[in-house]
Amino acid sequence: MRSTGSWYELRSETGELWKGRLRGKFKMQGLKVTNPIAVGDWVDCSIEDESENTVNINDIRARENYIIRKSVHKTAHGHLIAANIDQAILIATLTKPRTSLGFIDRFLVSSESFRIPTCIIFNKTDLLDEEELAYQQDLCAMYASIGYPALQTSVAQGVGLEEFRNLLSGKISLLSGHSGVGKSSLVNQIAPHLALKTSEISDYANKGVHTTTFAEMFLLNDESFIIDTPGIKELGLIDMEVSEIGHYFPEMRDLLGECRYHNCLHVNEPQCAVKEAVEAGKIALTRYESYLSMLDNDDNRR
Ligand SMILES: Nc1nc2c(ncn2[C@@H]2O[C@H](COP(=O)(O)OP(=O)(O)OP(=O)(O)O)[C@@H](O)[C@H]2O)c(=O)[nH]1
Ligand SMILES: [Mg+2]
Ligand SMILES: [Zn+2]
Structure with a gap:
């Protein structure tokens, strides 16, 4: 539910509240993070002290998804949100x-x-x-x-x-x-x-x-x-390739196979299905402008 420094506040499947501590080191595959557990994680625990409502956290279940941000303190690391x-x-x-x-x-x-x-x-x-x-x-x-x-x-x-x-x-x-x-x-x-x-x-x-x-x-x-x-509040785009950005606009994603060039970035390329859709009013101009500004990585355009 939340982390308070050294303790994690946990809620069991049956709704009881526990305080947990992490034993041992956990590494996420291919991911360097400053915090091993995030809000929303499911963990396996063993009871440490029943009267104090404390547990040891032994394992973290595989995540369906997660949100990660670049760590402010350690540049090569991410911070799980x-x-x-x-x-x-x-x-x-x-x-x-x-x-x-x-x-x-x-x-x-x-x-x-x-x-x-x-x-x-x-x-x-x-x-x-x-x-x-x-x-x-x-x-x-x-x-x-x-x-x-x-x-x-x-x-x-x-x-x-x-x-x-x-x-x-x-x-x-x-x-x-x-x-x-x-x-x-x-x-x-x-x-x-x-x-x-x-x-x-x-x-x-x-x-x-x-x-x-x-x-x-x-x-x-x-x-x-x-x-x-x-x-x-300030969602940063973490390490995204320019060629990836179009894939995250659903209305563009549907057209990607139709551009003349398979690596089309939809800027100046001829026979671009995305630009044609913008001109035909099928893709909102504001969305296309946002796309271009993300290509430019123009972070100040808000
Ligand atoms: N006129 C109007 N004011 C609103 C409305 N909803 C919230 N407010 C006011 O907007 C101000 C900010 O509301 P909060 O709920 O504190 O905003 P928040 O998004 O939680 O802000 P942070 O906690 O700083 O992220 C308060 O003065 C609210 O009374 C609304 O529908 N109309
Ligand atoms: Mg608030
Ligand atoms: Zn294109």
């Missing part, structure tokens, strides 16, 4: 703060590369005028058409909360998004018992200061969990 996630949920706001489409698309590419299904929630709809609402509606339709379900919510007006609850039901969901978009506020609406802290300024002040990443899992009800991850 979470494992065995059913879905990622990106909370975005068009205003206060503004989440750019570039940021959204980067996030989607990243979760595609980790093979994690992703949904987008546009929160704070109460702050939008009619024109902005129509624009947001179009965005939702566009993202849904390429396989990312999108939802519009307002905590202030109680809009979309039932849909949000349904989205989380029975799953392990990783919540992400810029500081101040309303992640904690949304969760509190459907799980008041968690009483997560919310605030106007939040940790805006800490933005960009990568303190220790520590993800935490919360229990919504017996079969639904959310993982809150402060460190994943």
